[in-house]
Amino acid sequence: MSLYNVGIIGAGPAGVFAALSVCDFYNAQITVFDWQEPLKTLLPTGGGRCNFSYFETDIRTFAGYYPRGSKFLLSVLSRFNMNDTVDYFENIGIKSYVQNDNRIFPISDSAKVTSEILLKRAKLLGINFKKERVNHIYHNGENFVVSTQNDDYEFKKLILATGGKNFKLARKLGHKIITPTFTLAPLEIKETQYYNLSGLSLKDVWVKVFFENKKLLNISGDMLFTRNSISGPVIFKISSICAYEDYSDKNPLELKINIAKQSIQYLENYVEEFKTNNAKTAIKNAFGDFCPKNLLDLILKDNNIEPLKQIAQMTKKEKEIILKNLTEFTLHITSKVIGTGIVTAGGVDTNEINAATMESKIVPNLYFAGEMINVDGFTGGFNLQNCWSTARVAAMNLFEEK
Numbered sequence: 381m382s383l384y385n386v387g388i389i390g391a392g393p394a395g396v397f398a399a400l401s402v403c404d405f406y407n408a409q410i411t412v413f414d415w416q417e418p419l420k421t422l423l424p425t426g427g428g429r430c431n432f433s434y435f436e437t438d439i440r441t442f443a444g445y446y447p448r449g450s451k452f453l454l455s456v457l458s459r460f461n462m463n464d465t466v467d468y469f470e471n472i473g474i475k476s477y478v479q480n481d482n483r484i485f486p487i488s489d490s491a492k493v494t495s496e497i498l499l500k501r502a503k504l505l506g507i508n509f510k511k512e513r514v515n516h517i518y519h520n521g522e523n524f525v526v527s528t529q530n531d532d533y534e535f536k537k538l539i540l541a542t543g544g545k546n547f548k549l550a551r552k553l554g555h556k557i558i559t560p561t562f563t564l565a566p567l568e569i570k571e572t573q574y575y576n577l578s579g580l581s582l583k584d585v586w587v588k589v590f591f592e593n594k595k596l597l598n599i600s601g602d603m604l605f606t607r608n609s610i611s612g613p614v615i616f617k618i619s620s621i622c623a624y625e626d627y628s629d630k631n632p633l634e635l636k637i638n639i640a641k642q643s644i645q646y647l648e649n650y651v652e653e654f655k656t657n658n659a660k661t662a663i664k665n666a667f668g669d670f671c672p673k674n675l676l677d678l679i680l681k682d683n684n685i686e687p688l689k690q691i692a693q694m695t696k697k698e699k700e701i702i703l704k705n706l707t708e709f710t711l712h713i714t715s716k717v718i719g720t721g722i723v724t725a726g727g728v729d730t731n732e733i734n735a736a737t738m739e740s741k742i743v744p745n746l747y748f749a750g751e752m753i754n755v756d757g758f759t760g761g762f763n764l765q766n767c768w769s770t771a772r773v774a775a776m777n778l779f780e781e782k
């Protein structure tokens with residue numbers, strides 16, 4: 381095999397995996413540029429445990445976990461998917477396990493150990509890392525010229541993997557960037573009276589999301605109150621699906637949360653039966669199966685319902701208010717919490733990338749990988765899988781005959 385010359389911009393998961401993958405297909409000379417340490421961005425993933433993929437063998441279902449780019453990714457996943465990733469990792473010494481929520485982690489439970497193994501392999505393969513920021517890229521008619529603060533470097537093929545915060549290079553090369561916005565973030569709530577519920581978690585609640593009187597979503601999962609905001613898997617999903625909704629203090633998203641996870645009718649029957657058998661029980665102690673105590677206390681306070689009143693004395697109106705709150709507890713979302721999102725929605729327009737090769741449709745010999753593409757997934761390992769899959773497909777097609 382002849383020697384090929386490949387430049388990769390960005391040493392995050394996508395850039396490093398692209399570099400390793402190029403070596404599986406070609407006898408290439410690879411240079412990876414990043415002003416940060418390689419794989420620094422892998423270290424905080426999965427709370428330091430590196431949730432690197434999600435166990436789902438059906439690629440259509442898998443692609444459905446990406447609010448943006450699912451169709452594009454379907455083609456990518458048909459070439460390199462979760463199974464391929466797990467096998468690849470295992471082959472280089474990263475054994476993994478599937479957690480009971482289907483998230484996949486390395487057996488070491490350590491992003492640091494995972495990154496060390498990947499970088500050890502990169503060293504073994506002779507991949508060259510340059511700790512330099514790329515300021516400018518142009519094509520001199522024969523090669524790409526990559527210009528850093530130190531020097532200019534020439535490459536036949538270039539893979540851009542600059543992540544979700546740096547689109548300047550792609551834009552300058554002529555690519556359309558879909559407006560980036562951060563996602564997978566906690567959401568700020570308008571109802572200040574619930575701020576002191578911080579730390580309270582609600583298990584597997586059912587949530588309906590409305591915007592401008594239109595129902596957007598029906599979704600379920602765990603949530604958590606955190607000071608002036610709410611968080612947790614179901615909230616992250618909402619922040620992701622509603623990434624481009626223009627909600628604000630004046631025009632908030634409305635969440636109606638079924639805390640009890642029961643229908644109104646079921647709760648009506650429950651109350652009637654409970655009243656018969658426990659007439660003297662205080663209202664505040666009658667709904668323990670359906671609502672955490674401190675939340676019920678606040679609901680009662682908010683609605684001027686006497687918590688110590690016996691359940692038998694509860695008026696029809698009071699019952700209606702309580703049951704409505706248990707099944708449609710309403711919160712208004714004014715914004716995402718600034719500076720908290722863990723992934724970027726938006727990025728290089730997928731219409732300008734060939735999904736079978738990851739090559740630019742605008743600039744020949746330029747390829748893309750990772751979060752900089754307008755593809756983003758829910759929490760669960762989907763965003764790293766996007767990195768592994770797009771990087772692998774870019775690498776395997778670099779020198780294919782056209």
Ligand SMILES: Cc1cc2nc3c(=O)[nH]c(=O)nc-3n(C[C@H](O)[C@H](O)[C@H](O)COP(=O)(O)OP(=O)(O)OC[C@H]3O[C@@H](n4cnc5c(N)ncnc54)[C@H](O)[C@@H]3O)c2cc1C
Pocket residue numbers: 389390391392393394395413414415416420421422424425426427430431432433512513514515541542543544545546549721722723749750751752760761762763764765767
């Ligand atoms: C706290 C946190 C936890 C997360 N946990 C998970 C998880 O458990 N599972 C999951 O699937 N996803 C997780 N993610 C998301 C995941 O980490 C990202 O999707 C992933 O890192 C994207 O990889 P990337 O290589 O495309 O981009 P990045 O990781 O952002 O890497 C891009 C690199 O390019 C470099 N770069 C940019 N511009 C230039 C330039 N001009 N010159 C040189 N270098 C440049 C940057 O310095 C950076 O190192 C998490 C994210 C965060 C923030």
